[in-house]
Amino acid sequence: MTSTLISPFIDGLNTNRPRNNLPGVYLTLDKSMSAWRESNGKHKHNGIPHVTNIQRKPEGIGAEVKKIACAETGILLQLDLVEGIARQAGKQYHKELGSGTATVLRPSQPYFGTGRTVEADSVFASVKTLIELKSMVYTFLAW
Numbered sequence: 001m002t003s004t005l006i007s008p009f010i011d012g013l014n015t016n017r018p019r020n021n022l023p024g025v026y027l028t029l030d031k032s033m034s035a036w037r038e039s040n041g042k043h044k045h046n047g048i049p050h051v052t053n054i055q056r057k058p059e060g061i062g063a064e065v066k067k068i069a070c071a072e073t074g075i076l077l078q079l080d081l082v083e084g085i086a087r088q089a090g091k092q093y094h095k096e097l098g099s100g101t102a103t104v105l106r107p108s109q110p111y112f113g114t115g116r117t118v119e120a121d122s123v124f125a126s127v128k129t130l131i132e133l134k135s136m137v138y139t140f141l142a143w
Contacts, residue, residue, distance in 0.1 A: 010079050017077045018110035023070035027077065027111060029104060029120040030069075035062040050084035068107035071119060078107035101129045105136075112136040 033054065052064035064082040069075060080091075080103065088094060092109075093102035104124050118133060 006081065010081055013076070014078050014110075017075075021070070021075055021077065023075070023077055023111070023116070024072035025116055026071035027108065027116050027118050028069050028071045029107065029118055029124055030067060031123070032065045032067060033057050033062050034065065050082055050087070052082055066103050066107060068118070078110065080106050097128065097132060100124065100126055101132055104129050105132060108133070108136070 033052065050063070051061060053061050054064070066080040066082065067076055068078045070077060082088065088099060088102075091102060091106065093105045097105070104118070104120065108118055113136060
């Protein structure tokens, strides 16, 4: 669970989507950026849990969110807000499995044991992640 002003929205979505949406066989994992600016158009970080700066993105300063969606419908199923090193280290799976694998497992967790296939780009791919997802009865495809 997150601990920011947006927490109720994210936690509500993450709790209710598995109850109210039955995704298809393929789940797609990816990341998004939401630009964060003041009303004058300048980037700012007040009020945001963590500012990420990815220079290759068109709007590369803002909030980063890892997300999983149904590949067939495009419906977002789970969100995982990036909150900085200290908060990320305290999140589920991080201590025992590391940041990369934890980032894949957290949004996938509601669908453990369902036999779905998780698709993601190579940013999320590792042998450790593959082994963990396989133990949860998943298939993992990276491109």
